[in-house]
Amino acid sequence: MPMYEEIQNYYEQLVVERIRRLAAEGETPNSDDDYLEDVACVALNQLPARYVRHKVDLVFYMPSEERFQMMNAVEEAVKTAIEYVEQHRGTSRPNTYAG
Numbered sequence: 001m002p003m004y005e006e007i008q009n010y011y012e013q014l015v016v017e018r019i020r021r022l023a024a025e026g027e028t029p030n031s032d033d034d035y036l037e038d039v040a041c042v043a044l045n046q047l048p049a050r051y052v053r054h055k056v057d058l059v060f061y062m063p064s065e066e067r068f069q070m071m072n073a074v075e076e077a078v079k080t081a082i083e084y085v086e087q088h089r090g091t092s093r094p095n096t097y098a099g
Contacts, residue, residue, distance in 0.1 A: 010050040010058055014074045015043045022078070029086055038089065042081035047073060 019040055023031045028039070050070075052058045059067070 006053045007051055009044075010052045011044060011047045011070075011074065012040075014070065015040050015047070015078060018074050018078050019043075028082060035085065035089070038085045039078065039081045042084050043074070043077040046077040046080060 019028070019036050022028050023036060028036065030036075050058075062070075
């Protein structure tokens with residue numbers, strides 16, 4: 001197994017989960033994969049990196065207050081990212097989601 005293969009930014013998982021949940025509930029203006037990926041990138045650029053090797057260990061040992069703060073930060077970053085992408089993307093690009 002190559003070195004660093006198991007290292008990942010924990011915020012990536014949280015952001016993607018939040019965006020998927022919002023899209024599934026119809027809470028995003030667009031459900032196109034390109035749009036959702038743009039939102040994820042903008043949201044992640046607002047958050048600090050939190051690198052982990054084992055997500056289970058992080059969640060198990062993280063104080064509940066810190067977990068609460070991370071979830072709030074993700075929620076706010078995704079909300080801001082949706083607003084930003086909407087302002088900068090315009091409506092000229094159609095929803096191409098075929099799911």
